[in-house]
Amino acid sequence: MGRVGKVAVENRKARHDYFIEETLEAGIELRGTEVKSLRAGRCNLRDSYATVEGGEVILRGCHISPYPQGGAWNHDPMRPRRLLLHKHEIRRLLGKTRERGYTLVPLRIYFNQRGYAKVELAVAKGKKVYDKRRELAERQARREMQRALKRG
Numbered sequence: 001m002g003r004v005g006k007v008a009v010e011n012r013k014a015r016h017d018y019f020i021e022e023t024l025e026a027g028i029e030l031r032g033t034e035v036k037s038l039r040a041g042r043c044n045l046r047d048s049y050a051t052v053e054g055g056e057v058i059l060r061g062c063h064i065s066p067y068p069q070g071g072a073w074n075h076d077p078m079r080p081r082r083l084l085l086h087k088h089e090i091r092r093l094l095g096k097t098r099e100r101g102y103t104l105v106p107l108r109i110y111f112n113q114r115g116y117a118k119v120e121l122a123v124a125k126g127k128k129v130y131d132k133r134r135e136l137a138e139r140q141a142r143r144e145m146q147r148a149l150k151r152g
Contacts, residue, residue, distance in 0.1 A: 008117070011045035011107040016132065018105055018124035021096075026057065026119045027084030029077045029107065033067035038117055040067075043109060050083060052094045052129060057083040059106060059119065083119060088128035093123065101125045101137045 008076065014020075030038070048061035059081045066074040085093070096102050107120040127135075 002148075003062070005111045005113050005115075006039075007108055007110040008041055009043040009045055011048070011106055012048055013046060013109055014114070014122065014124070015104050016127075018103070018126055018137075019131075020107075021102070021123045021125060023120055024089065025086075025124045026089075026121050028119050029082040029084060029115050030064075030117055033066050033070040033074050034081075035117060036067045036070075036110060037064050044065075045106050045109065048106050050106065052090060052097060055087070055090060057090055057093065057104070057121075059083055062106065064111075065119065074080065083121065096123045 042065035044063040048059060049062075050057050050059050052058075061078070062081060063077050064075070065077055093104060097104060102123055102125055105122050105124045107122050109117060109119050112118050
């Protein structure tokens with residue numbers, strides 16, 4: 001994966017709601033006002049996901065707010081955006097998403113060293129409620145152990 005520059009937006013809830021199997025970096029096709037809004041951090045990935053349709057990967061549900069100075073050139077905030085990947089990566093993702101329970105979830109959108117917007121995409125499996133509860137209990141137990149060790 002390339003070196004990460006400025007992170008525009010992160011989907012913190014994704015790691016809570018999904019088991020992350022693997023991640024990959026994808027370019028994203030954006031309009032001019034979308035880039036300016038992203039640089040200002042005006043984006044929301046909470047309910048977004050990606051699908052493989054007709055040999056392309058499409059990011060859906062990603063809200064990039066209209067740019068305040070955009071005027072007539074502003075974009076539709078919820079429009080589907082194409083993700084840029086190699087054909088062999090798309091074929092592999094198609095195979096993974098056809099397996100039961102796997103989905104493509106964007107973890108974050110960032111700008112790389114060259115200034116290009118990139119999406120960190122994860123192949124993930126949804127967690128059940130009891131998985132979330134168990135993880136929360138384990139995290140709490142670890143915190144308690146750290147506190148006890150600190151007190152001596």
